[in-house]
Amino acid sequence: MKKVVVLTGAGISAESGLSTFRDADGLWEGHDVMQVASPIGWEQNRELVLDFYNQRRRQLKEVEPNPAHKALKELEKEYEVHIITQNVDDLHERAGSKNVLHLHGELRKVRSTFDENLVLDWEDDLNEGDFCEHNHQLRPHVVWFGEGVPMMEPAMEITQQADILMIVGTSMQVYPAAGLLYYAPEDIPVYFIDPKPSAKETRKLKVFAEKASTGVPRIVKELLEDARKN
Structure with missing residues (x-):
């Protein structure tokens, strides 16, 4: 069974109604x-x-899990799915995902x-x-600013084992989380879902400029279909 590693950020939770940290109307205001x-x-x-x-x-x-959270649970029918999230909410768990690692606490x-x-x-x-x-x-x-991120090491180990990488609702420009990209195997497909993606599509990187609630279910459907063909 192939391993899908999913890196999620504030964008996936925002669609459930949770305020994000860095938006103009976010929690820091x-x-x-x-x-x-x-x-x-x-x-x-x-x-x-x-x-x-x-x-x-x-x-x-x-708030409740949205279609993106629920789709990632569905992906477990044909793949070994590991979610590494920068979010401190429990929406992935409430959607039923089994393997969730919280980089920044809970x-x-x-x-x-x-x-x-x-x-x-x-x-x-x-x-x-x-x-x-x-x-x-x-x-x-x-995990507060200025503190270490103790879950980074296990997150790196999980990312190194990925057959497919999915990035959802995060710019992946804030370190240390952004550093996880460098631990993924070079030859695997990468799906990047974000309304305002910070990267351009390449042969390896497939960019979907849309919300998590529509982009994730679409990609999950494709991946499930691919798995059932093989």
């Missing part, structure tokens, strides 16, 4: 990035940071400020005074 997504911001104003992520967690409960999890390996599921608001078993404050389980 009214906040300096360093205020709400950095260790410095956390030390200076924990209440602001907690409120920022609490609002995102509440919003996540109000909104519905929190972790200890004493032991970063102590990670807990968390559905509701996280507040000052919510402590781990070691009596230390819990924080969002999200």
Whole structure:
């Protein structure tokens, strides 16, 4: 069974109604990035940071996976599918995808400020005074600016094994995530789906200048048909 590796970004979640980070009307508006997504911001104003992520967690409960998420689940009928996402939502999991790696953490999890390996599921608001078993404050389980990306190494290993690569809803211009492209085998087909693609089509790279909700189902249908012919 061929392995399809899918790299997803904010564009796929935006179609479910989740605000994106860098759009003009996105979540950063009214906040300096360093205020709400950095260790410095956390030390200076924990209440602001907690409120920022609490609002995102509440919003996540109000949205559902869209046709792009659901199509990637369908792809598992004929392929081994691995999703590497820059998103902190759980829409891929809720659509039924089995293998999802979160590069930047998960909104519905929190972790200890004493032991970063102590990670807990968390559905509701996280507040000052919510402590781990070691009596230390819990924080969002999200990779902030200036922090390392611990899941990069397993993401690289997965990408190296790809037979097909699909890039959805991300410019792939922000590092370190953009570096994953260099780990994909040189001779595999690459599908790039984005309304405003940052790359031009080549013999290897197939560009689809459209939304994830239409582009992904179309490509998935083609891939499923190809697999069933062979």
